[in-house]
Each structure stands twice: as C-alpha cells, then as structure tokens.
Amino acid sequence: MANVTDKTEVRSSGPRESGMNSFNLAGAGRLLARQGILVAFGVFMIGFTLANERFLDPDNIMGVIRSSAILGVMALGVTFVVISGNLDLSVGSMMSFATIVVLDLHDKIGPALAIPGMYAMVLCLGAFIGFLVGYLKLNSLIVTLGMLSAIHGLTLTYSGGKNMDIADKEGTWFSVFGQSDVLGIPVPILLFALVASVLGILLAKTPFGRKVYAVGGNGTAATFSGIRRARVVFTCYLLSAFCVATAGLLQASRSLGSQNTVGQGLELEVLAAVILGGASLLGGSGTIFKTVIGVLILGFIQNGLLLVGLQFYAQYVVTWVIIILAVWLDIAAKRGKLWSPIA
C-alpha cells in the first residue's frame, strides 16, 4: 500500500502545481483517485435513498449485509492472495466442498466434531494449493483453475452427486451460525465483522502483513531482503482456505441442506468484489477495509436496484459497468491520462 501511495504523490507533485488553486485541484483529484471507491459508495447510497426511502431502513441494511456475509468472508481471504500477487479461482468449488462435508459429518459424528473436521479438510486443500503455488512456484491461475475442477470432482465423489441434508433440522444447535441473532445483530454479520477485523489487523499492523505487500509488490526485492516468499504465499492460501471454510459453515448453517454446486461461480464474484475494492491483480495493493466496501457495494447495488424496481438480473449489467469504470479510473489516475497509451 505504502509504495503505491508514494508513486501517486511523486507523479502529481510535478512543476504544474504552481498556484494555490491548482494545488487544491490536484489534492482533490488525489483524494478522488485514492478514495474513489468510497466516493462511489456514498453516491450510490444517496441515490438509492432518494429513490426509495425503504432503502435506509435498518432492517433492510441489516438484511443486505447479512446476505453479503458469505461472499464477504471469502473475499477477505482472497484479498490476501491477490495482494501477494496471485489468484484464487478455486474458492467457489472449495466452498461447495466445505458445505457438503460439514453437513455430511454433522449427521455422522455430530456438529461439535464436524466443524473442526471440515476446517481440517479444507485447510489441507488450501495447503496443497499453497504448496504448488508457493514452493513449486507454479502459475496460480492455472493451478487454482485445475483445483476448481478437481475439488468440484472431489465434492461430487464425496456426496455421490446427491444433495446433502441434515436429518433432524429442528433439534440441532448447528443452525446458530447462520440463523440466530446476538443483541439484535445476525450472527453471520458478527462473524464477518470478526474475521474482517482480525485479518484487517493482521494485514495492516503486523510484520506478516508487511511481507504480503512486499512479496506482491516486488517478489525479487522481497526475496533479496530476506523474506521467505514461498512461506508467505503458502500462508496466504491457508488464510484463504480458512475463510472459505468459514463461508461454508455459514452457508451450511443457514440452509441446513445443500446442493453440490452451491458455490459454483462464486470465485469470480468474489474476485469482482476484491477488484472493486481497488486491489490490483498485479499484487502489492489493496486493503481489507476496501474489500469490505467492495463487498457491500455489490450487495447494496443488488438490493437498491431491486427496490428501485429493476429486475434482479440488471445488477449484473450494472456490476459489469462499475467494475470496469472503477479499475479504469484507478489506473487512469495513476498514469495521469484517461485513455490508454496502447497504439
């Protein structure tokens, strides 16, 4: 993060900034470039509020955050992977796997053992990917693409292709993670907030977080300054797997039954949220806070468009436009020109 901000500041403090006026303009532009996603978020919220007063209703807001929580938890882990300069396309099918496994184990060994059992299995998958990408230095796009397919096959083999359901849906305390409230706040939101704060502190305030930025920003330089790159990448994938397991737990607990394809396609929506939050796919930039904003923007757009009266699927088209505009304006601010230099 630090190096990216520095670059912007160096570029914009050129000889052009002579008068007080232009300095302010440059400052405003810089603020817009750096916090553009927050500005966009504010504009959306105001627009939707003006269009429909139910939008700002606490129940509505709570509902939106609650339904974004599963996608959000996954996006937190992927943020680490993306900042370290890699990709994770396997989170969708890994989430299906986590959901199916925990539901299956619930009836076999009881919820108290099922949850750690599921976490262990998902973390093993994460460790495998981390080993391939970190230690063997294989291309993360293809490795996780392969794992997307492989884990999907694993899930189908595990369940025999059948839907998984808990036998006794009324009598289990397992639904506590997905369905109950604490102090009026739904538990998925609390868990999302908890994981976000812990990972946010880990990324922003600890040596490990610094190393993640260093590895993603300039891997060679990081290696020369004594950072064990492979270990950092490995840990990022473990964190991602942990988040996926948590998302699977939330999903399973909310529905108490699941198809094998519950997470299919989520990997790209997760990535969309992370990118919307301003993380660069080249690595080295992004924060947990901004990813949370990205997740919330996706959730509120979906909700707001419905309240305004557009059909459900219009949100995808709007998301498309927003993603491209967000990334475009971000890189346009960095290069100082709106249009690309490609001839």
Added chain:
Amino acid sequence: MEPGTLSTFLKRGAIWGFIVLQLVFFSVAGKYLSLSDTAFMDLDNMLLLLKQSAPIGIIAVGMTVIMINGNIDLSVGAIFALAAVVMLDSMTWPVFAGLGDWVIPVGWGLALLTGVVLGAINGLIVWKTGVDAFIVTLGAMLGYRGLVFMYNGEQPTSHLNWTLVDFAEAQFLGLPTAAWFLLGTVAAVWFIMNRTVHGRNAYAIGDNREAAVNAGIRVGPHFLINFMLIGFLAALSAVVFYSESGSVNPNDGQLYELWAITAVVLGGTKLTGGSGSIISTLGGVIAIQLLRKGLGHIGADTETVNLVIGLILIAVLFLDRQLNLKGKQELRV
C-alpha cells in the same frame, strides 16, 4: 541435433502422445472393466467424440489466439449463451415470418453478429482504457450473463426448426456436421495465425509487447480483431450446438471459459503469450473429451472426470516447467 530440440519435440508432441496413451489404456482396461461389448476404439465412437468436442473445441481455438496475444477471455460462456438465445428467438420473430427456411441464415447471421459485437466491446475496452483483459472480460462475463437473463428471465428459450435439425444431424463424407465446423475452424484459424501478417503480429505482441510496438506494430487493432474473432467463434459454437438441440437455458455455457482455457493449456500454449499452436489445442480438446468418454467406458463415476482433469492440468504445468528448466529456458511466469 541442436540443444533443446528434444525438449521442444517432447513439448510439441506431448499432447498427441497423451492421446495415444489414453486410447491404449482405455481399450485395454475396457476389455476387463467395461459393461458394453463395443470396443473403445470403435470408428463410430471416435466420430461421435469429434462431434462432442465441437462446442468447447471451437471456443478453445479462439482462446488460443487470445492467449497467444497475451490476453485472456472469461466472457466466452456468456457470449455463447447470448448468441444461442438470439439465434433461437430471432427465428420466431414475426418480421421474418414470410421467409420460410431462409430464416435460418438470418438467425445464424444475427447470432454471429451478436458474438462479434460483444467481442468487439471487450476488445475496444481493453484497447482504449488499458484495463487488463482479465478484469474486462471478468466484468463482461457477469454483464453478458445478466443480458441473457434479462432477455427471457429464467425460462429456457426454445425453437425447433426441423430443416435445421436435419442439417445439424446430417453426415457429410462420414463426418457429422459439428465435426466439420470444428475442423474447418481449426484450419481457418491455423491459416490466420501461421500464414498472415495479422497472425505473425499477434505472436510478436504476445512475445514482447514493447519490442512489437518499437517495430511499428499497432497493438490495439490486433487486440480488437482477436476479441472479435473469439466472439465470432463463441457464437459459431452456440449456433452449431443449438441448431440440433433447439433449446437454451440461461445458465448454459457457464464454466465453458474454464474448460476452454484448460484445453488450451493442455495443448501447451503459455498464459504469458507469444507461443502456442492451434493444432495442439485441438489435441487438448480431444484429450479432455477422450478422458470423459474413457472414464465412462471403464465404468468410473462421471464425477471423477473433473477430479482427474484438474490434477492432470496441474501435472502438465509442473512437467512443462521441468522441461523448460532442462531446456535452459526460464519460464516467464
């Protein structure tokens, strides 16, 4: 023998060797495990295989071009679905009611045009904004899929035209129609990539963009053309497939982009651009389809196909890197 020739040969021929290995393995294993009496290497079975490879195969050929160019396209599955919807729906429009069977070329034309336009939108955005193709097409994947759903809700779009079905199910010189389209696409795109200036420039741009720019190659128009090409091919794939089945669900084509990329990578094309071969991609497509059929033939669960293909993809990546290291070429990933 020049240094590195052996490893180059191994890499080029690897996919065909793999196919032969699969044929032998499934034939032998099938003798003991298969429930049916038909041999695996039955001619009809192999022709059917070529036909079943066509939808992914035609897209994978386009994906090869995009990846040689150093880009990637995640929106092909959505373009596939939208083109299919346009084709099937346009044939029922009252405007074309008087055309009789001439509605078929009109429907095909509109579908292919849709593909080209959607591809051009991607290409123009990549060219003019400079946003990475991965992000542009990731967004487009969501956006185009949204358009599919907005067109007809969650309902399938269906229209059966028997002339069209007869055409799609016909055989010409022993090969099914879809197989001809696949082979024709391979031949045409092979020609473009190996015998035209555009093809040579596409390789040059993918290999070293800065050098290509310095050599006076205009990068943007080539990007645009290639995205239009893959849009066209995604639509062509839809046209060929849905002429026969006559009904498209709004979710059809999901994950096709990932299957196509898998086939391309199995065929040895690099994600970093600059190298790759259309013919090897055809090998990759056939290898995947063969694995699917073969596992079914020996009575394995069809579910294991995904597992096996995923692991093979990773193994190929690993072996490829080892071969590259031996050939003293640093893999630029």
